[in-house]
Structure formats: C-alpha cells, structure tokens
Amino acid sequence: MGEAKRRRLRKSNAWPGGEAYRGVIDLRMLPAVPSITGPRIRELTSDGSIPDSTQIILRAFEAQAGERSFAVGFCLGDGVGYSAIGVAVIERLQLEAPGAPLHIVPIAHEDIAYDLVLRHLRTFSGRLLLFVFPDSDVYDAGTAELSYSKHIRQFGPDGELLGRLSQAQRQEILARKAQILDRP
Secondary structure, three states: OOHHHHHHHHHOOOOOOOOOOOOOEEEEEOOOOOOOOHHHHHHHHOOOOOOOOOOOOOOEEEEEEOOEEEEEEEEEEOOOOEOHHHHHHHHHHHHHOOOOOEEEEEOOOOOOHHHHHHHHHHHOOOOEEEEEEOOHHHHHHHHHHHHOOOOEEEEOOOOOEOOOOOHHHHHHHHHHHHHHOOOO
C-alpha cells in the first residue's frame, strides 16, 4: 500500500481505530434496583453463602464516550461461569436494555487488562458490555486504573463526580494488598 493511500485511510474511518473516541469517557454508576438483593442472587445462583443484604454493590455503569452511550459492567468469571455478584451485574445490565445482546469480553492477562478495557470503552458500539476477569489480580489490573486514569471520569449513583486517586494512593493500596496476601 502506498503512503498516500495509507494517509487517506488514516483520515477516514476505514483505518482500524478510526471510529475510536479519544476524549474523556464518563462512567456513571447505575443506581441500585430493589429487585437485585441477596435473596435474589441466591435464587439465581443457588449459592447459600450470599447474605440477606438488601444493599449489593455492583460494578455496573452507564458509559458515555462522545455521542455513544452504553451500559458496562465488571465481574469475576471465565466467560461461561460467573461469580454470584457477576450474575447480579449481568441482571443489572439487562435491566438497562432488555433484549439487547450482551457482549462479553473475557480478559485473562493482567499485563494488558486495562489496555483492553480502555480500548473497548473507546470503540464499543453496542448497548451492553461486560468485562469478565478470571481472578482478583486480573480484575484489579483491569479496573483499578479507572480510578486514577486521566481518560476516565467516574460518577457515583447520585451523579456526583468521584475524586481521582493519585499514583501514590494507588501504590499504597497495592502495598497493602501485597501485605494482606503475603506477597512481595
């Protein structure tokens, strides 16, 4: 391919990533719904260890990337089986767009987890997006940077802008996690 054609393709949407949104992405936490409680999750999963709590915190958001808006969630699982909270996240997302297909992105490697999350947030064109992580280390690698990245703004369920963590705060959190798990 000649250089002139390559430049034309880069300018058009035909070039890979041409439709990607490069601005700040807003993640607004979806409000809790009364139907998703501890007893409902036990009913969905047959997991008797789920408490009777009526307040279940789910990592489910409405994402705004430029003119595109979609629901996005984060949970533990392997793309086939999900944690009990993951099942609740799926149910919460489906309340946002009943009947819409759920696009599942399994993320297996912590080294590239956040890059994959950010890339999908910038380019996703559907209605429902779910990121699935095999364990808490990969989950943390894929979601923690959302709290201090300059590319993401997070809002609470009441619409209040949540503060960004500094790099020093993030390092402190990682040090505490390593100490709790008895790792270097």
